[in-house]
Amino acid sequence: MAFPDRIERTMTLARPPREVWPALTTAEGLSAWFGERATIDLRPGGAASMTFAGGMSVEMRVERVEEPSVFAYTWRLPNLPEDDPRRTYVEFTLEPAGNGTLLRVTETGFAQLPADIRRETYESHREGWSRELAELADHLNGS
Numbered sequence: 001m002a003f004p005d006r007i008e009r010t011m012t013l014a015r016p017p018r019e020v021w022p023a024l025t026t027a028e029g030l031s032a033w034f035g036e037r038a039t040i041d042l043r044p045g046g047a048a049s050m051t052f053a054g055g056m057s058v059e060m061r062v063e064r065v066e067e068p069s070v071f072a073y074t075w076r077l078p079n080l081p082e083d084d085p086r087r088t089y090v091e092f093t094l095e096p097a098g099n100g101t102l103l104r105v106t107e108t109g110f111a112q113l114p115a116d117i118r119r120e121t122y123e124s125h126r127e128g129w130s131r132e133l134a135e136l137a138d139h140l141n142g143s
Contacts, residue, residue: 004122005111009129013101015140017094020101021068023140024092033139034132048073061087069094074109079117086112088125103136105129 013020023029030038030050040048041062048060056078064072074087088109095102107129110122 005108007107007110007122007126007129008104009133010102010104011133011137012097013103013137013140014099015101016099017068017096017101020094020103020140021071023136024071024094025065025067033135050075063089064091077113077121079121080113103133105133 023033025040025042027038027040030040035050035052037051038049040046040060042065044062044065046062048062049057050060051057058075058078060073060075062071062073064070070091070093072089072091074089076082076084076087080086086109088107090105090107093104093106095104107125110118110125113121
């Protein structure tokens with residue numbers, strides 16, 4: 001069996017897409033739930049970065065901006081050398097669901113990673129998305 005290349009998480013949020021969108025696409029919104037500090041140039045090709053607790057920083061590139069339904073970026077994986085061109089692709093899709101939002105997050109590109117770090121990176125991101133999305137829900141609910 002081939003190694004999985006895709007992580008997908010789906011959740012329903014109590015807020016409409018217009019209220020979820022800024023939490024995903026602004027430095028203030030991302031800093032409130034995803035990292036300690038964020039920067040973002042919200043346009044395809046725009047640069048973004050995220051600094052997490054403990055000081056780890058990740059450089060990102062905005063790939064898609066289709067307000068308020070699709071936001072995507074690629075990001076450098078911290079266990080690869082800085083000059084390594086490989087990135088994973090993260091896409092958020094937002095669909096109205098009653099008074100709330102059906103949010104789907106997909107991350108792909110793990111199969112391209114070197115065999116010695118592939119599983120560890122995949123598992124780290126798989127667990128990380130569950131944790132981070134719970135923090136997004138708490139943030140949107142005012143917790």
